[in-house]
Amino acid sequence: MPHASKPSRKSFQHRLDHMVQTLRSDILNGHYRAGDYLPGEKLLADQFLLSNKSIRKGLDQLVSEGLIQKIDRVGSQVLQAGTIETVSLGYNSTIERDIALSTLVDDFQALHPRVRVKCLPLQSTKDYIQSISAYMEHEMIDLFTVNNRDFQRLIEDGEIAALQPQKESEDVYPLTKEAFRSNGALYARPLVFSPLVLVYNRTHFAECGVPEPDGSWTWNDALRHAAALASPGQRHGMYFHLLSDNRWPIFPLQSGVNFLADEEWYERADNEVIASCRMCKTLISNHHVFPNMLSESSDDVNELFREGKVSMILTTYMSLNDFRDTELDYDISPLPFLFEPKSVTVVIGAAMNKRSSGKASAELLLDYLSSPRAQQLIRQRTLSLPATKKVAEAPPIAVQHAFEGAKLPELNIPSRFALFRETLSSSRLHSALHLSDGSFARLKTILKHYWADLMDESGLYLELRALFREEAKKRQQQ
Template sequence: MSGKTSQRLFRVRLEQMVGQLRQQITGGVLTPGGFLPSESDLARQYGMSNKSVRQGLDVLAQEGLIRKIPRVGSQIAERPVQPAATVTLGVNTSLERDIALSALLEKFHREHPSLRVQTMTLPGNAANFVKEYAANGLADAFLINRQYFQSMEESGLLPTLEPLSADPGAYRFLNDSFTADGLLYARPVQFSPVVLCYNTEHFREAGLPGPDSSWTWDDCLAVARLLAEQRGGYGLYFYERSYNRWPVFLLQSGMRFERDRFGECDIAGTPLLDSIRLFGRIIHDAVIFPNMLSESNDDIEDLFRTGKVSMILTSYTSLNELKHTAIAYDISTLPYLCEPRTLTVPIAACIRKSSPSPRKEAALVLVDFLSSEEAQRMIRCETLSIPALKSAAEAAAEDGLNRPPRFDLYRDILPSMRMHHDLNLTSAGFVMLWRMLKLYWSRVIDEETLCRDIRENLGEHIRQEAQG
């Protein structure tokens, strides 16, 4: 288990402990004047250290639910606040890192003491999320990305969401991304484009100028080879199985998947096929690109942080892994193939329309808060993520974090940002394409077979989706 995975597990356990104790206090299970179990007992119960338990107890003390009495214990406050409503917020586990979620919720609770937010972890992929969403009403609000939103749209579930007012201060493309039939169904919170991140010391030691927007992939690979030969280690790396990495190459073809007059998708002889070939050429170059060293994007950040890799494809949210390090690094636009494009992943908050009052009203207060200037500036100052609100994203931030000198690069690449749906594939079609590309990039099938499978199977699938 990687250190970053352990950190997320710690956060999940901490939130579970705080949430359960909070519910027991506000629900009257733990009565005023009584005491919580000892720190050691709580540590054993929730699988955490005493120090971690104390962090959770500090949260409850700040909320006025307990009093910490030195050398005695944690006493239930005499008159704990009875929340008017408790909102269940569905989140991805990475959001603690991406938007400093705990800090945001602590501030929300201080400003709205009569409301309480408990979090639940959403399924790891869009298809499973849609199934669970349709099957139960466990969550009142969600923080979802654009792929989850697309899956909901294709499943006919958007009408089950509460339409929201758009914030004119948010970047326009974000509002557009979560709008269907003229209605905004999710209010943007943050977005994260993919960029090239590089170790500036490695480049300086090798006497090489840093990357710039003129770089093609051939330029990048040539420099990666020089770095690998001069320094040892590897020149370039990214998590090749990530849905937020390999689609970048297809987007840079300048094309999208479309049916011909026979209802098929024929990519033979097209820039799309060139982009697929390029991806395969990179990941099979053993001199510059390591194999068998990663099981997630977290591993990529670890290899970069420890100096084993000179350049990585990463996102602004993943840069948060570097914010407390001393590593010298910077970011640049991605090298390009046919067109200088990158992939961006937006996150937005939505509300279940059928949530009962007063939970639905409380969920709206929460969504308003997450998209407010106040919360958006917290994201700006406590993370390296980009807030959805333009004024907050472009505000100065003197926070002591290890930001890349070119942090504002995202402003220059806004016109080049694309999303998964720009490939013109349904959610199911995207998964089908990935299965075929995995076989090709693993050299299980050849190029002729890949083109045939895409032409026949993907084309037929899209036609069925279009008809039904």
């Protein structure tokens, strides 16, 4: 008769962790009250299929957490019950993908068993800041995630006073702190960031004999190679969701115009900004290269790329997470450029409600999210770039060994993952356009009309000149 197999160490550890988590939860939720005794070691051993020695090890963990005390020859007495504290964290729809939020929350709660995180998904990106403001006003939220564009809206809406100023760290990239600074103070802790990059299907390039892109590519190069990659009825050469606020601004940014210092650029009718917008129109109007598709978001673009229906897209490191579990043969490259190789950069951080009634616990969570431990977890489980420089630039082998014994997912990582290090000098926040949120939206509308042939270049010039003249006057009055 064959012998039963010996239980694995992994199975034993799982049962022990389950016992500790169950007893901890029962204590914190008031099932066991202060002064009560936990079941005896024999009963616990039978319940959780563990040895008495293992039971004692688990009880020692609860002692170290201050939840019970062991009384010799009597038992394990509960010291505190119902002392659980709750921190409310608001986040937008992509944060789980961007930073592996559920993994971070589970790890935080294991480290701080008396604090529970209540995650509040706020799905509407259009009204995200409006929702955050209402939640803060009614003290329904302690922390929330915010990107640099959201932060600008908070400033202009007069909501910055509702945020708790934050301590700065020298360990994060300076650009990520610039994204959340106002009047010299930091109001959000940077978590992840990304420049916009060119993502390409290596199989398509090899099949068509097209050289893989590099930092020397201009938009004319991209257009020419995209035409060679396109196959009528099968795939297009390039695509991106033009109306995304993380896409269309690259064209005015790449004009090379310093919108703050050079206030006379708009006096030149055929200027670099006009030429950059013209280049974009040339690209998107070529339907052999660029599909005539009414995409609703960049998710549509990523889906086309996964399906092999487009060879090149523009996206962020955060969006690369849509490909991390695939077998897609892809890589990344700096954006093509026209006048200057600049790229729009997105930064995501976490901010605290100044009115929070649980500031101590909220601060604890905020410290954790920006800690090296949490940043390592983000790097291990996603393709996002942690804001902490040392973690973002660590070699893969160091990332894998950051947590001993941890089972890591096998991510489909592009071979040129580290190229962001060499392109940091070209990374620009949206604020580099020096436009208020209202003027930013107005610029987008002007460009939409031009790109849709509802306005010619003469009209585009007049509209841009009027817009930036108004901004120049505002700056002079400030």
